[in-house]
Amino acid sequence: MAGGWSRDGAEHEQMDATVNDAVDRARSAIPKGESSEYCDECGNPIPEARRHALPGVQHCVSCQTELEQVAKASELFNRRGSKDSQLR
Known part of the structure; x- marks a missing residue:
C-alpha cells in the first residue's frame, strides 16, 4: 500500500534496492588478487597465516x-x- 506520491509496490522496490546495494558492497569488500606482505595502512607485516x-x-x-x-x-x-534525499 503506497501513499502520497509513490506508486503501489514502491516500498518493495526500495527494500530490494537496499538489499542489492548491501550485497554489492559486501562483494566488493572481498579481497582479490595477491596478498600484501605489509599492511597498506600501518606498514606492519601481515602474518603468513x-x-x-x-x-x-x-x-x-x-x-x-x-x-x-x-x-x-x-x-x-x-x-x-x-x-x-527524496527532495533533492
Whole structure:
C-alpha cells in the first residue's frame, strides 16, 4: 500500500534496492588478487597465516577491524529512505 506520491509496490522496490546495494558492497569488500606482505595502512607485516587464509588481504587485523568499524558507522543511515534525499 503506497501513499502520497509513490506508486503501489514502491516500498518493495526500495527494500530490494537496499538489499542489492548491501550485497554489492559486501562483494566488493572481498579481497582479490595477491596478498600484501605489509599492511597498506600501518606498514606492519601481515602474518603468513592471514595471507594464506584470505587471498588478496591488504591490511593487518587491527587496521582491518578499524576500517570495518568506520564503514559500518557510515552505513547505518539509509539515504534511499531519507525524506531529505527524496527532495533533492
